[in-house]
Amino acid sequence: MTETFRVTYATLSADNDDLHAAYDEGIERARAMLGGLRPFVIGGEMREGIAGAALDERSPADHDLRVANLATASAEDVADAVAAAHVHAPTWAATPWQDRAEVLDRAADLISERRFELSAVMAMEVGKNRLEALGDVEETADLIRYYGHQMREHQGFAQPMERLSPEEATFDVMRPYGVWAVVAPFNFPMALAIAPTAAALIVGNTVVLKPSEQGALTSILGCEALWDAGIPPGALHVVTGPGETVGRALVQDPRVGGITFTGSYDVGMALYRARAGAWPKPVVCEMGGKNPVIVGEAADLDLAVEGTARSAFGYSGQKCSAASRCYVERSVYGEFVDRLVERADAVVVGDPLRRDVFMGPVIDAAAVSRYESAVAEASQTGRVLAGGRRIDDGALERGYFVAPTVVEAPIDGRLFSDELFVPFVAVAPVSSLDDAIDRANASPLGLTAGLFSREQADIDRFLERIDAGVVYVNRKSGATTGAWPGVQPFGGWKGSGTNGKAGGGPYYLQQYAREQSRTIVS
Numbered sequence: 055m056t057e058t059f060r061v062t063y064a065t066l067s068a069d070n071d072d073l074h075a076a077y078d079e080g081i082e083r084a085r086a087m088l089g090g091l092r093p094f095v096i097g098g099e100m101r102e103g104i105a106g107a108a109l110d111e112r113s114p115a116d117h118d119l120r121v122a123n124l125a126t127a128s129a130e131d132v133a134d135a136v137a138a139a140h141v142h143a144p145t146w147a148a149t150p151w152q153d154r155a156e157v158l159d160r161a162a163d164l165i166s167e168r169r170f171e172l173s174a175v176m177a178m179e180v181g182k183n184r185l186e187a188l189g190d191v192e193e194t195a196d197l198i199r200y201y202g203h204q205m206r207e208h209q210g211f212a213q214p215m216e217r218l219s220p221e222e223a224t225f226d227v228m229r230p231y232g233v234w235a236v237v238a239p240f241n242f243p244m245a246l247a248i249a250p251t252a253a254a255l256i257v258g259n260t261v262v263l264k265p266s267e268q269g270a271l272t273s274i275l276g277c278e279a280l281w282d283a284g285i286p287p288g289a290l291h292v293v294t295g296p297g298e299t300v301g302r303a304l305v306q307d308p309r310v311g312g313i314t315f316t317g318s319y320d321v322g323m324a325l326y327r328a329r330a331g332a333w334p335k336p337v338v339c340e341m342g343g344k345n346p347v348i349v350g351e352a353a354d355l356d357l358a359v360e361g362t363a364r365s366a367f368g369y370s371g372q373k374c375s376a377a378s379r380c381y382v383e384r385s386v387y388g389e390f391v392d393r394l395v396e397r398a399d400a401v402v403v404g405d406p407l408r409r410d411v412f413m414g415p416v417i418d419a420a421a422v423s424r425y426e427s428a429v430a431e432a433s434q435t436g437r438v439l440a441g442g443r444r445i446d447d448g449a450l451e452r453g454y455f456v457a458p459t460v461v462e463a464p465i466d467g468r469l470f471s472d473e474l475f476v477p478f479v480a481v482a483p484v485s486s487l488d489d490a491i492d493r494a495n496a497s498p499l500g501l502t503a504g505l506f507s508r509e510q511a512d513i514d515r516f517l518e519r520i521d522a523g524v525v526y527v528n529r530k531s532g533a534t535t536g537a538w539p540g541v542q543p544f545g546g547w548k549g550s551g552t553n554g555k556a557g558g559g560p561y562y563l564q565q566y567a568r569e570q571s572r573t574i575v576s
C-alpha cells in the first residue's frame with residue numbers, strides 16, 4: 055500500500071503498482087499547476103516583479119513543456135521582502151517555540167500528503183526520476199520533523215546554568231538572529247530550499263527564500279505547504295529571479311542576520327569572504343563535492359559496482375554528493391571497470407516521469423557543454439569506456455539527455471579534480487589503499503566518500519584518515535549519495551562547507567541562533 059511504502063534514497067527499487075498508480079494521478083494534478091505566470095510572494099501578497107522580465111521556464115526533459123512563466127523580482131521587491139521579514143521578526147521570535155514546532159510538524163505532514171504532485175512537478179521542472187523526486191519530497195518532510203524533534207529534545211534550547219551566589223538566577227538561551235536569507239539550488243528544490251527555511255523558522259527567525267530559477271516552482275509549492283500549515287505570511291517571503299541580481303541584493307541587505315547558501319564552491323566562497331557587513335554574519339554554506347569511491351582488493355564487487363553506478367548516475371550526477379572519481383586497487387581494477395561499464399550501459403535514460411527510467415536529462419545547455427568538453431578531454435588524454443554521447447533519438451531530442459559515462463583518465467588531471475555535475479565518472483588504478491586515501495584527500499573539497507572492502511583493517515584505516523563529512527562503507531544503495539535526516543547527517547569538510555555541522559544532524563539548528571547568557575540578580 056502506498057500509505058506504508060516509504061521511499062528514501064536507499065530504496066533500490068519500487069515495483070509497487072499502488073505507488074505508481076498514485077504517482078500517475080499525481081502527474082495529472084501536477085500538470086494542472088504548470089505553465090502559468092508564477093508570481094513571488096511578499097507578506098502574503100503575490101507580486102509580478104519587473105514588467106516584461108518573466109522567465110519562460112521550460113522542462114529540461116522537453117523544451118516544449120512550459121513549467122512556468124517565472125516573475126523576476128526587482129531590487130525594490132527584495133528590499134520590501136527583507137523589510138517585511140524584519141518587521142515581523144519580533145512577533146515570530148516571541149511565539150512560543152512549542153507553537154512554532156507544531157506548525158512545522160503540520161507542514162511536514164502536508165508535504166507528505168502532497169508528495170505525489172510535488173514530486174511530479176519536480177520531475178518535470180528539474181528532470182529527477184520518480185523515486186529520486188519522491189525521496190527529495192519525503193526527505194524534506196523528515197528534515198522538518200527532525201528539527202522539531204531537536205527543539206523538543208533541547209527544550210527550545212533554553213537551560214538553567216550554575217550560579218555563583220544564591221541571589222543570582224542564570225540561564226542560557228538560544229535566540230534567533232532576526233531575518234534569515236536562504237539561497238537554494240536547483241538540484242534539491244524541496245529539500246535544500248524548504249528544510250533550511252524550516253530550520254531558520256523553528257528557532258524563531260523570519261525567512262526570505264530565493265529559490266533557483268531552475269527549481270522555483272517546486273520551491274514555491276513547498277512554501278505554500280508552510281503557509282497552509284500556519285506559518286504567518288509575515289514570517290516567510292519568497293523572491294524569484296537571477297542570483298546575480300536578486301540573490302546578491304538579498305544577501306547584501308544589512309538587515310539580513312544570517313544566510314544559508316547551497317550551491318557552487320565559487321559562489322559560496324565569494325559569499326563567505328564578503329559576509330561581514332558592520333559585524334560578522336553567520337553563513338551556513340554547503341558547496342561542492344568531488345566525491346571519491348575507493349575500491350579495495352578485498353571489495354565485494356557486486357556492491358562496489360552497484361553503489362558506484364547509483365551515486366555516479368543518480369539524478370544525472372547532479373548532486374553535491376555524486377561519485378565522480380574512483381580509485382581502484384590494481385588487482386581488481388580490470389574486473390571492476392568491465393562491470394561498471396556494463397552497468398553504465400544498462401542504465402535506462404529517458405523521460406523522468408516514466409516508471410522504468412533511472413536517469414532523466416541534465417539541467418540545461420551549459421551542463422551538456424560541460425559534459426561534452428569532459429568527454430572530449432577524456433578521448434584525448436585517456437579512454438571513454440562507456441557513454442560519451444548526447445542522446446537525441448525521437449522525443450529525447452527535445453531535452454538535454456546524455457549517456458552515463460565512465461572514462462579512464464590521467465589520475466592527476468582535471469577530470470579527477472573538477473566538479474562537473476554531470477553523469478560522468480573517472481576511474482584509475484592505484485597501488486594501495488593509502489595511495490587511494492591520499493589522492494581522495496588531496497582535493498580542496500571534502501563532502502562525501504565511499505569505501506568498498508571486506509577487510510576490517512581497511513575499513514578502520516579509511517575511517518581514521520578520510521577527510522570528508524559523510525562517509526559510507528560497502529553501501530550498495532549509494533557509494534557516496536543518499537543521506538537521510540536523523541540517519542546520516544549531511545555536511546562537508548574543507549571547501550564543501552563552512553561550519554563543519556551537518557543538515558539533518560544533532561548540531562544543525564544551533565547554527566541558526568545565537569547564545570544569550572542571562573543572569574538575574576535578586
Ligand code: UN1
Pocket residue numbers: 063241242246316372373374375376534535536537538544
Ligand atoms: C546535494 O546534492 O546538495 O546525500 C545534497 C544525498 C542527499 C543530499 C545531496 N541527501 O545524496
